Amino acid sequence: MNKFLLTLILMIVLGIVAKFYFAKPNLTPIKVLSCADITQSCGNELFTVKFAEAPQVMKPLHLNLHINRAEAVKNIHVAFAMQNMEMGLNRYRLIQANQSGAWQAEVTLPICVQGRSDWSMLLEIEAGEKIERFQLPFSAKNSRAS
Numbered sequence: 001m002n003k004f005l006l007t008l009i010l011m012i013v014l015g016i017v018a019k020f021y022f023a024k025p026n027l028t029p030i031k032v033l034s035c036a037d038i039t040q041s042c043g044n045e046l047f048t049v050k051f052a053e054a055p056q057v058m059k060p061l062h063l064n065l066h067i068n069r070a071e072a073v074k075n076i077h078v079a080f081a082m083q084n085m086e087m088g089l090n091r092y093r094l095i096q097a098n099q100s101g102a103w104q105a106e107v108t109l110p111i112c113v114q115g116r117s118d119w120s121m122l123l124e125i126e127a128g129e130k131i132e133r134f135q136l137p138f139s140a141k142n143s144r145a146s
Contacts, residue, residue, distance in 0.1 A: 030122070030133045032119040038121075038138040045069075046132065049123065055140035057064050057109045065094055067101035067125070076103050080119055082112060117142060 017133035041050040046069055052062035067073055076094040081087050087110050094103040109119065123134045 012037050028130065030135050032135045032137075035136045035138050038136065042136055042138075043068075044134075047123075047125065047134075049121075049136065055109060055119070055138065057111045057140055057142055059108065061107050061109070063094070063105045063107050064090075065103040065123075067103065073103075073125060073127045074138075075124075077124045077126075078105065079122045079124075080105065080107070080109055081122065082116055082118055082120065085112070085116070087112075112142070115142050 031044075033042060033044060038049070039051050039054055041048045043049055046123045047065055047067050049063065049065045052064060055061055063078065065076060073096075077091055078094065079091040090108075090110055092105045092107045094105040096102070097104050117139045119140050120138045120140050121138065123136065125134075
């Protein structure tokens with residue numbers, strides 16, 4: 001009987017551990033936001049985001065984000081892509097700059113061999129068990145063309 005009870009307890013513990021290990025946060029659908037000029041600030045009621053300088057490929061950019069609501073934000077990530085084009089791994093984790101909602105990262109846009117400038121930033125804000133996702137299209141200058 002003790003062997004059976006021990007096996008049952010072990011299976012329950014393993015089941016609970018597996019549930020938490022393999023559980024994915026609640027992903028919300030991606031919300032597309034328009035962004036006329038990402039150096040002047042874009043966003044919504046949750047956040048504002050902007051580059052400190054005009055975006056250029058293959059040049060470090062300072063990305064600043066401000067959370068407008070007093071939520072317990074765990075992580076913020078951004079990734080950059082172009083429509084119908086694989087741009088490789090370029091996902092960045094923002095670092096919390098202060099307790100008043102400021103987050104920042106230094107990012108670099110990869111070069112597009114076709115010379116395109118139609119970028120899209122995927123922003124993921126993780127708060128609690130929920131990840132809110134936003135897509136912000138923007139243009140970047142190709143440094144090879146200048």
